[in-house]
Amino acid sequence: MAEVCHFLCKEKKGRLFTMVGSDERNSAGSFALYYVFLFDKTKQFIIVKTLVDDAEPTFPSLAVEMPALNWYEREVKDLLGLRPQGHPDLRPLTLHGDWPEEIHPLRKDFAVRETVPRVESRETFMRYEGQDVTEIPVGPIHAGIIEPGHFRFGAVGDTILHLDARLFYTHRGLEKASEGKPLRKALFIAERICGVCALSHAVSFAQAIESTGQVEIPLRAKYLRTLFLELERLYNHIGDVGNVCAGFGFAVGVSQGARLREELLQLNERIAGHRYLRGIVDLGGVRFDVTTAEYSDILSTLDKVETEFKELVNILLSHDIALDRMKNTGILTLQQAKDLEVVGVAARASGRDIDIRRDQPYAAYDRVTFSVPIYQEGDVLARIRVRIDEVFQSISIIRQVFDQIPAGDIITALPKIPAYQWGMGWTESSKGETVHWVMVGPEETVDRYRVRSATYSNWPAVPLTVPGNIIPDFPLINKSFELCYACCDR
Structure with a gap:
């Protein structure tokens, strides 16, 4: 082996x-x-x-x-x-x-x-020798309303030598809880792995089951999944750009990012009935269609958000202090990204040219055109630039969906799946590549369920980007990866 x-x-x-x-x-x-x-x-x-x-x-x-x-x-x-x-x-x-x-x-x-x-x-944890090294423990309980993680720094003055990161404080055992559940009940669990990646997890799980049953979902359903996946990417990326601004106290960026994100969340609620897009995906397709009036609502909202996001980007990327804080901060090299199989924004910001939407197309991604932004610097600024570029690519994809989407069914029945067959499903969430592996048990229940989120792949890389930076830069570096604790604590 x-x-x-x-x-x-x-x-x-x-x-x-x-x-x-x-x-x-x-x-x-x-x-x-x-x-x-x-x-x-x-x-x-x-x-x-x-x-x-x-x-x-x-x-x-x-x-x-x-x-x-x-x-x-x-x-x-x-x-x-x-x-x-x-x-x-x-x-x-x-x-x-x-x-x-x-x-x-x-x-x-x-x-x-x-x-x-x-x-x-x-x-x-790492043991340090010598009187000049200070250990600085942070968490797992933090000042903000965030998920738990323990970070233990070894520093000389305010320069970081080493970081131990300890996660999995609220591991929920969702994979175990899924065992023996009917497949549709397990789908309900899958879309609750993470709040902001709910749709990506649901689609990944559904595709794993559809792959196991060798099911081709209707073309209209493929386009609708693509639409909602890009809406999920949009509100996350725009919100993440604002969140990074919080890492260096840039209040205008924080407030504008949060405001635009809220507009997109309200759009989700108007169209899908849920701000975080739960309840859309079903095994074999999607649960509901989108009307002509809702198409118009989506396009008009995106026109407005696109214009205002461009204004935010112009302010952010022309601000000398913002650029100074982001450039050459928290560098992840291409070799490190390859060694740890880093995915998503963090990979592409370090020169790793991977995007599962293009490399292993699913939904309707083989029917739309889009660019995959790649930067070489691997720093906070590069990770921000990837997100910015992907926002405009997502808007373009959604417009193409509306130009191309055919009439037709939105769901198809699944055949009976024999016990102990397994399949995989994947999506490119806003955090990166997410993979679900499912083995079906007797009577179409779950026998084994394994979730490999983008966060699971990327968290081990974060401590490598910290040494040589100063303590106040860690929140900025951490936010630039914007990883979910919940996606690990599955």
């Missing part, structure tokens, strides 16, 4: 798309690991499956050669009890240090309703 994965990644230049651990002892007599590699140039996947014996649940670690596997391997150790031999850092990840080492909640025999007793914590 190790040799095959090395060959696919290092020699054939496949990129790690996701890795899934699965307890298949009841259906196949063992645990299984699935390594999914994507070859963007040929638009093909290769999946490497290896079995892990229950009597000796170990497998060779590849995290040294393929750093992107670090979190995946630690997670299967925590949740399934499969031990990666040779892994350089086996600290708890998803389960914190006070969780008993011998209890693994994604095993099929885990007693879901029993309270797990806690033990003395095994948490460790």
